[in-house]
Amino acid sequence: MPYVRLTRRSLHTPVLIAAALRLALADAPAAAQAAGSRGTRPPTVAGAAAFMARAESVLNDLAVKAERADWVANTYITFDTEELTAQAQEAYGVATRDLATQARRYERLPLPPDLKRKFLLLKLSLPAPPPPDAREAAELTRLTSSMQADYGKGTYCRNPQDCLQITDIERIMASSRDPAELAAAWRGWHRISVGMRDRYARFVTLANAGARGLGFADVGVMWRAGYDMPADAFVREVDRLWDQLKPLYLQLHAYVRARLAEKYGPGVVPPNGMIPAHLLGNLWAQEWGNVYDIVAPPAVPPSVDVTALLLAHGVDARGMIRYGERFYTSLGFDSLPATFWERSMITKPRDRDVVCHASAWDIDGQDDLRVKMCMLVTGEDFVTIHHELGHNFYQRAYKAQPYLFQNGANDGFHEAIGDAIALSVTPEYLQRIGLLDSLPSAASDTAMLLRIALAKIAFLPFALAVDRWRWGVFAGDVTPDHYNAAWWDLKHRYQGVAEPVARSERDFDPAAKYHVAANVPYIRYFLARILQFQFHRSWCRAAGWTGPLYRCSVYGNAAAGRQLARMLAAGQSKPWQEILSDATGERQMDATAMVDYFHPLVAWLERQNQGKPVGW
Ligand code: X8Z
Numbered sequence: 001m002p003y004v005r006l007t008r009r010s011l012h013t014p015v016l017i018a019a020a021l022r023l024a025l026a027d028a029p030a031a032a033q034a035a036g037s038r039g040t041r042p043p044t045v046a047g048a049a050a051f052m053a054r055a056e057s058v059l060n061d062l063a064v065k066a067e068r069a070d071w072v073a074n075t076y077i078t079f080d081t082e083e084l085t086a087q088a089q090e091a092y093g094v095a096t097r098d099l100a101t102q103a104r105r106y107e108r109l110p111l112p113p114d115l116k117r118k119f120l121l122l123k124l125s126l127p128a129p130p131p132p133d134a135r136e137a138a139e140l141t142r143l144t145s146s147m148q149a150d151y152g153k154g155t156y157c158r159n160p161q162d163c164l165q166i167t168d169i170e171r172i173m174a175s176s177r178d179p180a181e182l183a184a185a186w187r188g189w190h191r192i193s194v195g196m197r198d199r200y201a202r203f204v205t206l207a208n209a210g211a212r213g214l215g216f217a218d219v220g221v222m223w224r225a226g227y228d229m230p231a232d233a234f235v236r237e238v239d240r241l242w243d244q245l246k247p248l249y250l251q252l253h254a255y256v257r258a259r260l261a262e263k264y265g266p267g268v269v270p271p272n273g274m275i276p277a278h279l280l281g282n283l284w285a286q287e288w289g290n291v292y293d294i295v296a297p298p299a300v301p302p303s304v305d306v307t308a309l310l311l312a313h314g315v316d317a318r319g320m321i322r323y324g325e326r327f328y329t330s331l332g333f334d335s336l337p338a339t340f341w342e343r344s345m346i347t348k349p350r351d352r353d354v355v356c357h358a359s360a361w362d363i364d365g366q367d368d369l370r371v372k373m374c375m376l377v378t379g380e381d382f383v384t385i386h387h388e389l390g391h392n393f394y395q396r397a398y399k400a401q402p403y404l405f406q407n408g409a410n411d412g413f414h415e416a417i418g419d420a421i422a423l424s425v426t427p428e429y430l431q432r433i434g435l436l437d438s439l440p441s442a443a444s445d446t447a448m449l450l451r452i453a454l455a456k457i458a459f460l461p462f463a464l465a466v467d468r469w470r471w472g473v474f475a476g477d478v479t480p481d482h483y484n485a486a487w488w489d490l491k492h493r494y495q496g497v498a499e500p501v502a503r504s505e506r507d508f509d510p511a512a513k514y515h516v517a518a519n520v521p522y523i524r525y526f527l528a529r530i531l532q533f534q535f536h537r538s539w540c541r542a543a544g545w546t547g548p549l550y551r552c553s554v555y556g557n558a559a560a561g562r563q564l565a566r567m568l569a570a571g572q573s574k575p576w577q578e579i580l581s582d583a584t585g586e587r588q589m590d591a592t593a594m595v596d597y598f599h600p601l602v603a604w605l606e607r608q609n610q611g612k613p614v615g616w
């Protein structure tokens with residue numbers, strides 16, 4: 001299963017699909033094939049097992065073809081590659097939908113737990129299931145492919161001779177300190193999605209029809225059903241975790257707002273109100289690390305600047321990946337295959353449009369692992385490459401599992417592994433690998449934690465807002481005439497950030513974020529922020545570490561490596577609660593590891609914010 005990607009794998013000739021489905025259904029009598037779930041011969045457990053074995057084999061074969069088509073469409077955007085990937089996605093989606101529909105025949109049988117789990121996972125495996133009508137199914141995949149391609153091609157022209165693409169715009173957002181220039185870049189990028197509004201509304205209608213065909217009320221319910229608990233219990237779980245972390249966010253928000261108000265003046269940043277979204281160093285105000293220089297505490301020694309270290313040592317993009325790879329091999333994993341280096345897209349090609357948004361690929365469910373990135377030599381991309389490699393090492397670790405178990409325990413696990421590894425990129429680790437000469441004093445811990453909090457804590461309400469918006473859209477509570485207003489309502493409520501320039505329903509700001517345009521569910525990243533600290537705490541315990549969590553690095557630790565390898569190899573073969581408990585002894589997602597990690601920083605922030613407004 002690819003990350004971050006749209007589908008599992010597929011095949012794109014109708015003839016082959018028909019043959020594949022006939023093969024998968026060979027167990028069912030002809031009448032059952034014609035009539036869907038009503039057969040004359042009663043279904044049996046053995047029949048269910050045979051059906052599933054064939055379905056997995058068919059889907060596995062189909063998937064490789066769709067992966068290849070999608071790889072090319074992502075790394076070489078043209079009319080034809082968009083069409084080819086749409087065909088492949090459609091074929092795969094239709095095959096999955098039909099198999100899931102036929103599988104109903106076996107639903108009431110007393111199946112063994114493994115097999116029962118596969119029937120559930122089959123039904124949940126598509127982020128946008130095709131509707132029953134063939135023409136509408138084709139329309140759906142064309143809509144998704146075209147929105148993803150338009151996102152990839154997104155350009156903002158300051159004038160006809162001066163056109164910027166996302167990497168250039170992100171650089172401006174990160175480094176400019178001129179509010180007018182920042183607002184212009186922000187507005188420029190947010191124009192790319194205006195034309196997606198109607199397509200998105202249609203996409204929602206069609207995908208919802210697909211979800212209903214599989215027995216779900218809407219696509220949002222279907223997404224929320226993927227966590228081994230009832231969909232509404234999952235929503236309560238997310239709220240519980242956010243309640244644990246909201247006090248940390250409020251302190252960070254108040255502190256950053258005060259520093260930005262000092263820098264830009266109260267006319268630009270209201271000292272009691274929301275922070276304008278273009279002043280936080282990021283196009284989506286999702287991580288704020290790029291404004292560290294503005295908010296850095298003046299009275300404490302500076303923290304380590306990883307960008308500066310990489311540049312000072314002449315490390316290039318490949319070198320950054322080598323460092324990441326060496327971390328995983330230090331834990332006992334095999335090094336990356338030669339094909340990873342031959343087939344990955346590591347930096348932005350100069351001669352063609354590509355989807356720059358970083359992703360990790362597993363083309364064949366075996367060893368054809370790749371990353372696709374437009375890497376820059378920055379501390380931020382140093383974390384991102386550890387993140388992507390986390391996906392690749394996960395993918396390789398579960399390759400021995402049957403097709404439907406080749407996935408993360410839940411999608412938050414898949415997103416958390418590489419980030420948890422990156423938490424071990426401490427000053428001590430940087431010194432050990434020769435990038436840092438001398439360790440900073442303990443007095444700079446506050447500065448270091450603040451830098452990390454700007455990325456980790458600031459992100460939480462952003463992630464919540466993205467999927468709260470989509471859950472509302474899929475449920476029909478947010479209608480197309482309120483798309484943008486509802487988006488900003490959520491950003492106000494959760495993040496306390498405000499639109500930099502006036503917005504209206506002519507705009508469609510949600511799809512200026514990759515995961516909305518490309519239909520990748522987002523709550524996984526919220527879960528991953530929490531899980532990564534939980535994993536880190538658990539590995540550090542396994543390594544015998546007793547000091548503060550933020551100083552722990554498990555680099556080179558075999559015990560931590562064994563714990564990780566065991567969790568990864570299980571894939572999605574059991575409910576995540578069992579996999580988590582098996583690896584860490586804990587059965588719940590738990591924000592206390594994150595709270596502990598940041599405890600000294602939060603105490604410091606509370607002192608800085610004393611007597612000042614908190615909240616908006
Ligand atoms: O999309 C990603 C990864 C690929 S799965 C680069 N992330 C989210 C984002 O960029 O919005 C990682 C952090 C959140």
Ligand code: ZN
Binds near residue numbers: 003387388391414415
């Ligand atoms: Zn990821």
